[in-house]
Amino acid sequence: MRVERVREGMQRRGLEALLLVSPENLYYLTGLNHQGYFAFTLLVLPLEGEPLVVARAMEGATISAQIPQCRHIAFADYEDPAEVAANAVASAVRQGAKVGVEESSMCFPLNVWEPLRGRLEGLELVDGSGIVEAFRQVKSPAEIEHVRRSARASSLAIEAGLGTVAAGVSEREVAAAVYREMMLAGSEYPGFAPLIRSRDLLLQEHVTWRPRVIQPQDAVFMELSASVARYHAPLTRMAYVGEAPRGTERAADIASAGLEAVREALRPGNVNGEVYAAWQRVIDSGLGHSNYRRHHCGYAIGIGFPPSWVGGASVAGLRAGGTTEIREGMVFHVLSWILDQEPADYVISDTMLVTANGGEILTTTRRDPIVVPS
Template sequence: MTAIADPFLPLPIRQSDPELTRRTDAARAEMARRDLAALLLVSPENIYYLLGLDHQGYFAFSLLLVPRDGAPELIARAMEGPTVAARAPGCVHRPFHDGEDPVAVVTAALRAHVAPGSAVGVEDSAMFFPPAIRTRICRETQELTWVDASDVGQRLREVKSDGEIAAVRRAAALSDSAMAAGIAAVAEGVRETRVAAAVYQAMISGGSQNPGFAPLIRSTAILQQEHVSWDERAIAAGDGVFLELSACVRRYHAPLSRTIYVGAAPPQAATAHAAALAGLAAIRDALRPGAVAGDVYAAWRAAVERVHPQGGVPRHHCGYLVGIGFPPSWVGGGEVPGIRPGSTRAIRAGMTFHAMSWVQEPIGYVVSDTALVTGEGCELLTGVSRELTVVP
C-alpha cells in the first residue's frame, strides 16, 4: 500500500498529486501489458479514481480517454468545463454542446492519439456506455481494434492506499453514527420515514457526502425484497426492522447492516442471530492475504450451518468489495464483485469488503460490517452493537 502525505486529499485534487500519478502510472502499465494504445473509461468511479473528478454530471455521456503518453482527455458536456478545470486540471477537456453528437468528439480524440491498427481497451460492461454511442464510435473507427477492458478499473481500485483506507475509516465512523441514530429512532408507532430522516441527519451533519446507495430501511416481513427501502408505514409492536446503510467520504463507503425488533423478538430470533454472528466471525477469520474468495464463502457457510442448517437455496454471496461509489451504487459499478462459492478472486491486503452474514433459516436475520484486509488478517471497521437488539 502506498502512503500519501495527507490522508484526506484536498479538493480540488490536483493531477500532480503523488496518489493520482501512481494511479495513472498503474493504468498505463496495465495498458502496456495488454498492448493497448488507449483506454476508454466511462464509469464515474474509474474517472474519479484517475482524475479526482467528483460531480454529478456523469448522468450525461462522459468518457475518459487515457493514451499511453500525454494528458488524459475527458469528453464531456461543454457546461462541465468550469468543474473539470477546477477539479481535474491535469486532463484535457474535449467538450460537446447539448444537441451536438459526442461520437464525433470521441472519434477526433482517438485519431489524435491512436495509430491505425492499434488496439483500444473499452469498458464494454459499464452501465454508462450507451450501446448506440459505442456502436457508432466503432463504426467510425474501423481502423482500430476494440478490446473489452471492463476489468481494468476494478482491478486497479481493489487494493487501497493508506489515504484511501483513511477515508474508508472515516466513512465507517459516520456509518456507525448513522446506524446508531436509526436504531434509536425505531419505536412502535414511528413511521419508517422518520427513521430514514434520523439516519440522514446523523450521517450528513457528521460530514458525509451523499452516499452511492440510499439507506435500506424496511420491515423483516419483506426482508427478501432486497433493494426496497422505507415508506410511510408505521412500525408496529412485534416488527423486525432491517437497516443497511453507508456514509460516504471522498466517495469512499463503509456499509453495515443490523436487524432489530420492536417490543419482543420472535422465538427463533436467538438461533438466527447466533448463526449470523458465527458467520460474520468466520468471514473475519478467513479474510486474509493469500486466501481466495471461494474459501471465504465456504468458511462462512460452514459456520452458519454448524449453528443452524440453511434450507432451500443458500445465499449467493457473503460480501463484496466496496470503496469508491457514485449513485446508483456503492459497489463501484454495475457488477457486484462478491465473495461467492467457487470464486478464485485473490484476497490481498488493502482490500475493503462489505462482509455480510445473511441467514435465511430459521428466520431471516442479517448482520454485516465493513472489513479491511490487513497484512495480518482482517479488521472490522464498523462496530455498532451486534447483540440481539429489542427496542420498546
C-alpha cells in the same frame, strides 16, 4: 502514480489507449467528483500524453477546476457525443492502434457506443474492462483512512436510525434520522440510498422506506453506508419493536459465528471461494442442514457513485468457487444473513479491512439482537 500504474498495465496488454466511462474509474484516475456523470462522460487515456475527457460543454468549469491535468473535449447538448468522442480518440492514437474499451460499464449507452464503434473502424477495439479495477482493489493508506471515516459515519447513522424506531413512528422518520446523522458525521451523498424497510418487505433486498407506520411487534431492517471522499463502508442491522421473535437469539449466534469465520478467513493468500466456504460451513452447522445458500457472503467496496456503493456494474463477491486472491488492503462488506430459515431471520453485516492477521471490522454498532420499546 495511479495513471502511471494503469499505463503500465495497458502496455502489458499492448494497448495504445484506454476508453473509460464509469464514474468510479474516472474519479480514481483523475479526481472528477460531481453529479454530472448522468450524461455521457468519456476518459481517453493514451499510453503517452495528456488524458482527454469528453463531456458536456456545461461541465467545463468543473473539469477545469478539478482536473486541470486533463483536456476537456466538449460537446454541446445539440451535438452528437459519439462524433465528438470519435474525433477525440482519433486525435490521441494512430490508425490501426489497439484500444481497450470499458465494455462492462452501465455508463456506455448503446446510442453512443454503436455509432462510436462505427466511426472507429480503423482501430482494433478490445475489451479493456477490469484493468483499472485491478488496481483499485488494494487500498492505499490514504484510501483506508477515508474508509475508516466512512465506517464511523455509517455506524453513527445506523445507530440514529435504530434509536428512532418505535411503534407509531414511520419508516420515513427513521430515514430522516439516518440521513441527518450521516451528513453531520461527515458523509457526502452516498452512492446508494439507505435501505430501510419493515419486516413485511424483508426479502425484497433492494427496496427502501415508505410512509408506513411501524407497528408493535414489528421489526425494521436497515442497510446503509456513508460516503467520505466517495469511499463507502456499509453495515446492516435490524431493530425489533417490543420483543424479538422466538429463536432470534440462536439465529444471532449463528450469524455472528459466520461473520467471525469470514473475519478469520480474510487473510492474504486465501481466495474468495475459501472465504465463502468458511462462512458456509458455520451456517450449515448452525442450521443443522446444508440447504441454505446465498449468492455471496460479501463483496469488495470502495469508491462508489450512484446508483451503487460497490463501485461499478459488477460485484466482486465472496462467492462459492471463487479464485480471486485475497490481498492485504482489500475492503469488503461482509454479510452474514439468515433469511427465511429456522430458528428465525437474522441479519448482520459489517465493513472489514484485510490485514496480515485477518479481517479488521471497521463498523462498530452492536451485533446482538436490538430490541426497542414498543
